[in-house]
Amino acid sequence: MIKRKLEELFFKTLMILATIVVTGSFFLIVGTIFSKGIPYMNLDMITKTPGGGFYIGKEGGVLNAIIGSLYIAGGATVLGLMISIPVAIYINMYIDGKRFTSNIIRLAFDVLFGIPSIVYGAFGFLIMVYFGIRASLLGGIIAVTLLVIPILVRTLDEVIRTVPRELRDATLSLGATRWEMAKVVLRQIRPGIFTAILLSFGRGIGDVASVLFTAGFSDNIPTSLHEPAATLPLAIFFQLGSPVEEVQGRAYASALILTIVVLIITVLSQLLIKKFSKHKI
Amino acid sequence: MIQRIRFLKDKIISKLMLVFTLASVSLVFVIGIGLYYRSIPVLHKLSWFGLLTNSDWKPMKGLFGFYPFIMGTLWVTAISIIIALPLSVLTSLYLVEYAHTKIKRVLIPFVNLLSGIPPVIYGVWGVLFIVPLIQNHIAPHFVDFSTGYSVLAGGIVLAIMIFPLIVSILTEVLTTIPQELKDASLAVGATKWETIKKVIIRKASPGIIAATVLAVSRAFGETIAVLMVCGNNAVVPHSVFDPGYPLPALIANNYGEMMSIPLYDSALMFAALLLFIIILLFNIISRVILARLERKLTT
Numbered sequence: 001m002i003k004r005k006l007e008e009l010f011f012k013t014l015m016i017l018a019t020i021v022v023t024g025s026f027f028l029i030v031g032t033i034f035s036k037g038i039p040y041m042n043l044d045m046i047t048k049t050p051g052g053g054f055y056i057g058k059e060g061g062v063l064n065a066i067i068g069s070l071y072i073a074g075g076a077t078v079l080g081l082m083i084s085i086p087v088a089i090y091i092n093m094y095i096d097g098k099r100f101t102s103n104i105i106r107l108a109f110d111v112l113f114g115i116p117s118i119v120y121g122a123f124g125f126l127i128m129v130y131f132g133i134r135a136s137l138l139g140g141i142i143a144v145t146l147l148v149i150p151i152l153v154r155t156l157d158e159v160i161r162t163v164p165r166e167l168r169d170a171t172l173s174l175g176a177t178r179w180e181m182a183k184v185v186l187r188q189i190r191p192g193i194f195t196a197i198l199l200s201f202g203r204g205i206g207d208v209a210s211v212l213f214t215a216g217f218s219d220n221i222p223t224s225l226h227e228p229a230a231t232l233p234l235a236i237f238f239q240l241g242s243p244v245e246e247v248q249g250r251a252y253a254s255a256l257i258l259t260i261v262v263l264i265i266t267v268l269s270q271l272l273i274k275k276f277s278k279h280k281i
Numbered sequence: 282m283i284q285r286i287r288f289l290k291d292k293i294i295s296k297l298m299l300v301f302t303l304a305s306v307s308l309v310f311v312i313g314i315g316l317y318y319r320s321i322p323v324l325h326k327l328s329w330f331g332l333l334t335n336s337d338w339k340p341m342k343g344l345f346g347f348y349p350f351i352m353g354t355l356w357v358t359a360i361s362i363i364i365a366l367p368l369s370v371l372t373s374l375y376l377v378e379y380a381h382t383k384i385k386r387v388l389i390p391f392v393n394l395l396s397g398i399p400p401v402i403y404g405v406w407g408v409l410f411i412v413p414l415i416q417n418h419i420a421p422h423f424v425d426f427s428t429g430y431s432v433l434a435g436g437i438v439l440a441i442m443i444f445p446l447i448v449s450i451l452t453e454v455l456t457t458i459p460q461e462l463k464d465a466s467l468a469v470g471a472t473k474w475e476t477i478k479k480v481i482i483r484k485a486s487p488g489i490i491a492a493t494v495l496a497v498s499r500a501f502g503e504t505i506a507v508l509m510v511c512g513n514n515a516v517v518p519h520s521v522f523d524p525g526y527p528l529p530a531l532i533a534n535n536y537g538e539m540m541s542i543p544l545y546d547s548a549l550m551f552a553a554l555l556l557f558i559i560i561l562l563f564n565i566i567s568r569v570i571l572a573r574l575e576r577k578l579t580t
């Protein structure tokens with residue numbers, strides 16, 4: 001009897017310890033980034049582009065990379081939405097009866113979701129070579145769009161499935177076409193669309209491997225789609241590789257900026273998901 | 282007339298949506314075919330077998346042996362799974378079976394936040410925290426010298442990156458296990474742990490396998506975080522303190538020069554193809570297991 005109780009106690013302690021390690025690693029990571037980044041943080045970092053001797057430790061900031069990342073993540077999210085909203089509607093409302101077909105399509109998006117960003121980067125590069133596009137803002141947006149489409153479709157699909165069947169049936173019974181029903185459903189899931197946007201934006205802004213081949217790097221803020229664009233994660237990566245201490249410090253500060261942006265996005269999307277599941281009819 | 286326009290509109294939109302759906306689904310095949318097409322030159326010169334088993338990596342001489350990179354990937358992945366799997370299983374069991382709802386509500390958001398952190402931040406953290414830790418505190422007990430940039434560092438960083446993935450799948454699987462099963466076990470006098478050991482784990486084992494397979498495929502493809510802490514030395518690692526050079530890191534590190542050396546770009550695309558095939562298979566396997574499990578437990 002005592003042995004069984006001891007065993008129970010032992011494993012319960014083990015589980016609590018494991019939980020502390022898993023959740024604690026979040027604090028460890030964010031804590032390290034904050035403590036290393038804050039000393040190097042200043043207003044110049046987010047308001048200036050790299051100056052003359054930036055890469056040997058002189059003045060300047062990473063505004064070029066911040067703007068570049070926003071452009072790429074924003075552009076990819078918009079493009080991605082334009083593709084994934086129709087797809088999500090199609091899976092749920094047009095091939096509703098055929099479960100096998102819709103399950104195969106869902107499987108395909110699950111698989112696409114699992115494909116690593118480096119493969120999307122390499123494939124994006126192939127597309128660019130094929131069409132003769134150089135490393136540019138456009139190339140980066142194409143690669144990241146491919147990356148976020150599965151995220152968007154999966155999220156939207158899940159959200160649409162929470163819309164009650166009765167609502168759809170009621171619309172149809174009034175004589176609406178499927179497209180008119182889709183418009184009603186789209187109105188219902190507006191907060192869900194917003195969640196999908198945040199998730200996709202968060203993923204797009206933080207990813208390196210997909211933009212490495214495709215977006216290039218530049219010290220200037222891109223003014224057209226065909227100019228190369230810097231991205232924040234790539235700026236962090238390059239600066240960290242520098243032997244100059246001052247530049248490495250900037251990598252920490254840039255990492256701090258990226259962490260804060262991504263944390264805000266993640267928290268917002270979590271809150272939205274919670275709110276959405278609460279107001280579900 | 283209005284009726285007609287409405288039906289026509291529905292039809293046109295439906296066809297458009299079909300095109301979008303087919304186009305994005307066919308991406309799976311297009312990526313595979315595109316990468317294969319670009320790897321043909323190197324496959325032509327050196328066979329599949331040769332590319333996979335040769336350990337000479339000398340692009341200037343036209344020698345492309347992927348063996349060290351495959352081993353690097355396997356080492357890093359294996360270490361990460363060995364660390365992450367037990368910790369994640371225990372965590373999910375605690376969250377689902379023991380934790381009070383209030384504690385759950387506090388802890389689960391942090392697991393989600395962990396999954397939102399970008400890979401490059403994990404990399405920076407690995408360089409700042411894990412690498413010095415290994416160099417100064419762990420490695421000296423086992424080997425004479427290590428820079429800290431090692432497959433172990435890569436494995437630890439990856440393990441933390443795949444925590445949220447395994448935990449989120451497992452908590453979902455565990456919550457779908459019927460309460461009656463647990464009650465039956467508890468009613469005949471089993472302790473909670475005995476119930477977990479003999480009933481829950483057994484019921485959830487397909488889920489655990491599926492989550493592991495998914496985690497393996499995630500670990501396989503992770504690029505930048507691993508690249509930053511792994512040392513990137515193209516030799517087969519012999520201990521956890523040796524540096525390694527995983528496949529994704531190889532692709533990422535050499536994209537700049539790949540156009541200037543013949544066959545180099547083809548070889549790198551072959552590396553991407555290799556990753557794609559392995560990850561595709563692993564993903565399909567785990568998704569099929571999960572879908573079947575869901576059907577079994579919910580009906």
